[in-house]
Amino acid sequence: MQKTKRLLAIEKIIAEETISTQEELLKKLKGKGISCTQATLSRNLRQLGVGRIPDGSGGYKYSLQENHRASSSSTLKFNIVPVIQDIVEAKGLMVIRTIPGNASNTAFFIDGAGRYEIAGTIAGDDTILVIPRDGVTLQAVHTCLEIILPGIHEQVKNRK
């Protein structure tokens, strides 16, 4: 799917460099062999939850909302990371294990972050299945999880 590739490329570009207009983003994409019109970008940016915010020096830049929703409960976030037991990849999916009874809360939190990379999650009692969107690498999902729950990988490492 052409759109998925474009959305991922947009996220990446915006995360890595300062983009201040859609026309500018259009050129960057063209440089990567992805082409579309500015109108499409406008729609895509909305879908991705990308906002336009002052860059602090008189201009504007596009910005992933990152944890605009998630950050509202940083305490909750802090409480969630410690319940994570393990993260393993399987069949192109990702499986997260928590201490018993905590999978549902954690999955809810992950869903709430509204990340494009994650198509959805299914939670049991102590296991969460994270389903990446088509075309999204597990590497990207790891990055994404670290954004949603900073320190999650460190936590897992320490458990071992």
Next chain:
Amino acid sequence: MQKTKRLLAIEKIIAEETISTQEELLKKLKGKGISCTQATLSRNLRQLGVGRIPDGSGGYKYSLQENHRASSSSTLKFNIVPVIQDIVEAKGLMVIRTIPGNASNTAFFIDGAGRYEIAGTIAGDDTILVIPRDGVTLQAVHTCLEIILPGIHEQVKNRK
């Protein structure tokens, strides 16, 4: 100063309700007896660091960056709150006391939030002087501090 009043009103309106265009904000302000042109709003919004982000249901809304900078280090934030000892008001200023040696870090963090309400801070070893901008109430500064460091007032209450 007319501008200060307007900036504060803008922050308040944006924090409390959903605004999707500058024209809309213009009307709300007019309702509060504050009038200016859209051009001025455009400049003010930039100065306040107000961004325009997707509202999740097809539209856009203006949004204070809140802790766009601060949230990037939620762990740090979590570590800071516990060092706060007390908050007292004096001479229209606000004095925050921390455990010894932590005033500077905390002040740096507060400054970093880039809140309009706070003109600046001065930190000693265990004391921070928070200087509100002219026309800003201490009540507003309290609200502001709670935004920068969620749980700070609860922390202080528990200390007593």
Next chain:
DNA sequence: TAAAAAAATGAATATATTTGCAAAATAAAT
């Protein structure tokens, strides 16, 4: 307090973003 400098503002305009609509592409159903 008067003069000079800096900051803020409005009006008009330039620039940027969003949207309606029809066509094209993709996915689903028969």
Next chain:
DNA sequence: ATTTATTTTGCAAATATATTCATTTTTTTA
């Protein structure tokens, strides 16, 4: 495989936002 429904996209037009320039207001300096 063909048809039908859904989604995506470009184009052109409509909206919305940012900026230029001249003027007014506020602040600073002498």
